[in-house]
Each structure stands twice: as C-alpha cells, then as structure tokens.
Amino acid sequence: MRRRTVLATAASAAMAAMAAPGIARAATPGPSVTWKGTTQLDAQAVFFVSYDGLVNNNSFQKNGLLTYKGHQYAAWYTSTGNAVVARRVLGGAAWSTVTLPHRLKASDSHNVISMGVSRGDGRLHLNMDSHSDGFFYVKSAPGLLDDPSATSWTPAVFGAVQTTLDGLALTAQFTYPQFVATPEGRLQLSYRAGISGNGRNALAEYDGSTWTNLGEWSASTGTYTSAHGSSTARNMYLHGIDYDVAGRLHSFFTWREQNGAVMCSGGGITNHDTGYVYSDDRGRTWRNDAGAVVGVTGGSDKVAVTDGGLVVDALDPDHSLMNQESQATDSAGRPHAIISYVPGRFGQCTTDYVGDRTAHGRAFHLRKNASGGWQKTEIPVALGSSQRTKLVLDRYDNAYAVFPFGRIAGASRASGYTDWTVLFDGSGLNAFGEVVIDELRVRADDVLSFMYQEKSSGTTPSALHVVDFALPA
Numbered sequence: 001m002r003r004r005t006v007l008a009t010a011a012s013a014a015m016a017a018m019a020a021p022g023i024a025r026a027a028t029p030g031p032s033v034t035w036k037g038t039t040q041l042d043a044q045a046v047f048f049v050s051y052d053g054l055v056n057n058n059s060f061q062k063n064g065l066l067t068y069k070g071h072q073y074a075a076w077y078t079s080t081g082n083a084v085v086a087r088r089v090l091g092g093a094a095w096s097t098v099t100l101p102h103r104l105k106a107s108d109s110h111n112v113i114s115m116g117v118s119r120g121d122g123r124l125h126l127n128m129d130s131h132s133d134g135f136f137y138v139k140s141a142p143g144l145l146d147d148p149s150a151t152s153w154t155p156a157v158f159g160a161v162q163t164t165l166d167g168l169a170l171t172a173q174f175t176y177p178q179f180v181a182t183p184e185g186r187l188q189l190s191y192r193a194g195i196s197g198n199g200r201n202a203l204a205e206y207d208g209s210t211w212t213n214l215g216e217w218s219a220s221t222g223t224y225t226s227a228h229g230s231s232t233a234r235n236m237y238l239h240g241i242d243y244d245v246a247g248r249l250h251s252f253f254t255w256r257e258q259n260g261a262v263m264c265s266g267g268g269i270t271n272h273d274t275g276y277v278y279s280d281d282r283g284r285t286w287r288n289d290a291g292a293v294v295g296v297t298g299g300s301d302k303v304a305v306t307d308g309g310l311v312v313d314a315l316d317p318d319h320s321l322m323n324q325e326s327q328a329t330d331s332a333g334r335p336h337a338i339i340s341y342v343p344g345r346f347g348q349c350t351t352d353y354v355g356d357r358t359a360h361g362r363a364f365h366l367r368k369n370a371s372g373g374w375q376k377t378e379i380p381v382a383l384g385s386s387q388r389t390k391l392v393l394d395r396y397d398n399a400y401a402v403f404p405f406g407r408i409a410g411a412s413r414a415s416g417y418t419d420w421t422v423l424f425d426g427s428g429l430n431a432f433g434e435v436v437i438d439e440l441r442v443r444a445d446d447v448l449s450f451m452y453q454e455k456s457s458g459t460t461p462s463a464l465h466v467v468d469f470a471l472p473a
Contacts, residue, residue: 030398041451042463063436112128193216319344332397336399
C-alpha cells in the first residue's frame with residue numbers, strides 16, 4: 001500500500017451496562033479495522049475484464065482464499081493462464097506456490113478457482129475453469145492440511161487434473177462452484193446446472209472417500225409475471241450457502257428471468273426479489289422462512305418461483321438488482337445478507353444496468369432480527385461501481401461491508417446496525433473492483449483478509465495481493 005493508514009475506527013455504539021450500582025462492565029467493542037500488512041501473490045496475474053469482472057477476483061468464489069489450521073491458502077491464474085495454488089503460515093509474509101497442470105481455457109471471468117477443505121481426510125480440493133460447460137477438479141494428498149509443515153509444498157502433493165469428481169460426472173453445463181463444509185466435516189459442492197436464465201442449483205457431497213451427487217434442488221420452470229410481461233424460465237442465483245453455529249444451512253437468493261419482457265427497458269437486468277430458504281438436514285430438504293417444505297434435493301419437488309413464503313424483500317426487475325452478492329450468519333444463527341440495486345428515488349426504471357448502478361446503486365443490509373422479523377438498512381455509501389459488496393461479521397456480530405475497490409464500512413450490533421460508517425476508503429490499494437474474502441480467517445484469528453487485483457487496461461497483467469486488517473478481538 002502507498003498509504004498504510006486506516007482512515008477511521010468506528011466508536012462502539014454500546015453503552016456500558018451496569019453490573020451493580022456504581023460498577024460498570026466494559027462496553028462491547030464496535031466495528032473497527034486496523035491495517036496489519038499487505039503481501040503480493042503475483043506481480044503479473046492474468047488481467048482481462050469480462051462481464052464487468054476479473055477471473056481472479058469474482059466475489060462469488062467460495063473460496064478463492066481460505067484459512068485452515070494455521071495456514072492460509074490462495075488460488076489464481078498467472079499471466080500465462082496457469083492455475084496456481086499457494087500457502088503461507090498465517091500472518092507470514094512469504095507465500096509458497098505450486099503451479100498446477102492446467103491453463104485457463106477462455107477469457108471469461110466466470111471461470112474462477114474455488115477451494116474447499118474436507119476435514120475428515122485433510123485434503124484441499126479445487127474446482128476451476130467452468131461457465132456453463134465442463135469443470136476441472138484437483139484434490140491434494142490426504143493429510144496435507146492437517147500437518148502442513150510435515151509435507152513439502154510441491155506439485156507432487158496434488159493429484160491429476162480431472163474433468164469429473166473422482167469419476168462422478170455432474171452436468172455438461174456446470175457453473176459457480178462453491179465448497180462448504182458440513183458441521184461433521186463432510187465437504188459439499190454447490191453448483192448450477194444449466195445456463196443463465198434457465199438453470200437449477202444442485203449439491204454434491206464428499207464423505208472423506210467418495211463423491212455423491214445429491215441432485216438438483218431449485219427449479220427453472222413456472223410462470224413469473226411482472227407489470228410488463230411474463231417469463232416461463234429462470235435460474236436462482238445464490239448469495240451464498242453457509243452453515244450456522246447450530247448446523248442449519250442458509251441461502252439467500254435472487255431470481256433471474258430468461259424473458260426480457262419482464263423489464264421496463266432492454267438495458268436493465270431481469271433479476272428480481274430477494275428470497276431465503278434453509279435446510280436442517282444438510283441440504284436434503286429446503287424450507288421457506290415460515291418452516292414449510294418447499295423443495296427436496298434430488299426429488300420431484302424443487303424450490304420454484306411459484307412457491308409461497310420465499311420472498312423476504314420484494315423488488316421488481318426494474319431496479320438492476322445484483323445477483324450473488326453476499327451473506328453470513330451471526331453468533332445466534334441468524335442470517336444476514338447484503339443486496340444492492342438502484343433505489344426508487346433515482347427512478348422506477350433502470351435503462352443502463354452498468355451505468356445506472358454505477359451512478360445510483362446502493363447496498364442494503366438485510367437481516368433477521370431477534371423477534372424473527374426481517375429488517376433492511378441502507379448503507380450510506382455510493383457504490384460507484386456495478387459490482388458486488390461482501391459481508392463479514394466479527395466475533396461481536398458487528399457487520400462489515402467490503403465494497404468494490406476495497407472500501408470498508410462497518411455497523412455495530414449494539415446500534416441495531418444503523419450506524420454504518422466508512423472505516424477504510426481503499427486508499428493505496430488501486431484495486432480494480434470486487435474482492436475475495438477469507439471467510440474462515442475471521443473466525444480463526446479476528447482478521448479481515450481479502451484478495452484484490454490492481455487496476456490495469458486491456459489484457460496487461462497486474463499485481464495480485466492479499467491485505468489484512470485486525471478486527472476487534
């Protein structure tokens with residue numbers, strides 16, 4: 001960073017509670033970020049802009065950066081398109097890299113690398129390079145992540161690149177790999193089968209020895225009708241898929257319609273509504289917010305646009321609602337999300353998706369409160385970008401929004417998440433846009449760590465970094 005300063009630290013909004021007359025307890029800290037350092041992963045990472053994003057920094061990656069047992073892991077493509085995976089001792093300055101025997105096949109920012117950990121056998125798994133076509137899969141030797149210091153970090157610790165999951169073929173139209181570990185340590189892979197506007201969400205599961213395809217759980221069929229027209233095909237875009245402290249699996253989502261007739265203008269985007277479902281049986285059965293079953297994975301009944309009780313924040317397709325934004329769960333297991341769109345005060349019809357979001361887009365913090373209701377708060381930061389914002393919750397359930405260009409805002413739980421304040425304005429990062437968060441590191445050592453790539457032009461490679469900020473401990 002050129003300026004190694006953090007602009008602001010949010011004061012705690014919580015007042016000290018009285019334990020007894022004249023004796024005050026220390027207040028719960030509010031949100032704050034303290035810059036710890038920046039490391040460089042690659043001086044010449046691949047750079048091209050496609051679908052307004054970069055292949056090394058698309059925020060829907062889960063996970064492009066992760067922490068496990070005292071080490072941090074990162075994956076990206078080099079200037080020559082080679083897939084690389086690296087590790088460092090947590091908080092260390094030096095990264096050790098391994099180049100995998102795979103090269104990026106297309107200049108498409110969807111073709112990200114996602115990583116996952118199977119705790120049962122200590123393997124690192126990588127899924128890469130797919131957009132509505134075949135994927136590439138690599139897994140490490142068993143035990144690699146359990147005792148990193150005992151195993152040399154070389155290509156020999158990774159198996160061959162596969163186009164199946166150890167022989168399990170999933171779909172010929174595969175996109176958006178997201179790994180998530182179950183509470184007992186199995187590894188699940190969430191993905192989309194089909195294409196944008198006509199796709200279904202599905203799950204596969206690794207039990208420590210074998211992959212099983214659990215099947216699809218969302219539907220692309222049914223009729224959706226707006227004020228302008230109707231659509232009979234769509235896909236569900238997930239904001240994430242996360243287990244809470246009690247083992248419930250949560251997912252926020254938006255729908256994208258195939259038929260542009262549902263929009264007020266052809267320059268917009270057909271995304272509409274924020275929905276929510278959860279599962280208490282490891283993703284086999286899905287329920288709406290009221291607890292009614294709305295879908296069974298691998299069964300004939302799938303979560304569909306015509307199901308009741310799915311929408312927790314209604315919005316028509318005329319406001320350029322972003323898909324695949326961000327979500328998290330707090331210490332009580334309550335779900336939180338960030339969504340973004342162009343509010344109605346700027347007009348009721350977006351006609352230029354990128355331009356209107358850049359000029360007028362705003363992010364909102366949507367959450368379930370202790371009473372079981374849904375609350376939404378606008379974050380008073382102009383997006384200045386068409387891209388996505390990431391959500392992080394610290395150990396005190398303070399919320400952090402990491403905006404495009406690496407800007408960070410925070411709000412305290414004590415205020416009811418109403419005191420959003422800019423904590424870091426991104427100065428010195430020169431970040432292109434979206435960033436990739438290390439979700440697991442926040443829990444490991446109270447550090448907000450994210451990967452970002454410097455701005456460039458055309459196809460000129462640029463530097464890829466990881467920056468770390470201390471959160472309240």
